[in-house]
Amino acid sequence: MRKRSLAREFALQVLYQVDITHDTPDVSFEKFWQNFEKEISDEIKNFTEDLVKGVIQNLKSIDEKISGYATNWELSRMAVVDRNILRLGSYELLWRADIPPKVSINEAVELAKKYSGMQAGKFVNGILDKIKSEKSV
Secondary structure, three states: OOHHHHHHHHHHHHHHHHHHHOOOHHHHHHHHHOOOOOOOOHHHHHHHHHHHHHHHHOHHHHHHHHHHHOOOOOHHHOOHHHHHHHHHHHHHHHHOOOOOHHHHHHHHHHHHHHHOOHHHHHHHHHHHHHHHHHHOO
C-alpha cells in the first residue's frame, strides 16, 4: 500500500476514534500509535496527523459543506465511518492544493468501499464530486 493511502487509512481511524470517544486528537493519536508493534515512518505519521488536524480545525466549515450537498441526509444520522470519509475527502479538496482533486476523491471512494460498502462508495463519490465542482467554479 502506498504511504499516503496508508496515512489516509490511519487518519480515518483516528477521526473515527475522535468522533466516537470525543477525545482530543492528541489523546487519540497517543492511543492510536501505541497499537503498532512495528515502527511507522515519520512521513506516514506526519501526513496522518496533518490530515486529522486539518479536518478538526476546519470541522464546522466541512460539516456545513457536506450537509449542503447531502440532500435528505443529516450529518448526525450518517454512518460514523461515512461521515469521516466525507470529512477527510472534503478537507483535501478544499484546503490541500498539493493534492489533485481526482486523487482525493478516488482515495475517499476506496476507503468507503473498504470500510463501509459499495453504496457508500457511490454516496461519497457523489458528494465529493459536487464539492469539487463548486470549488472549481
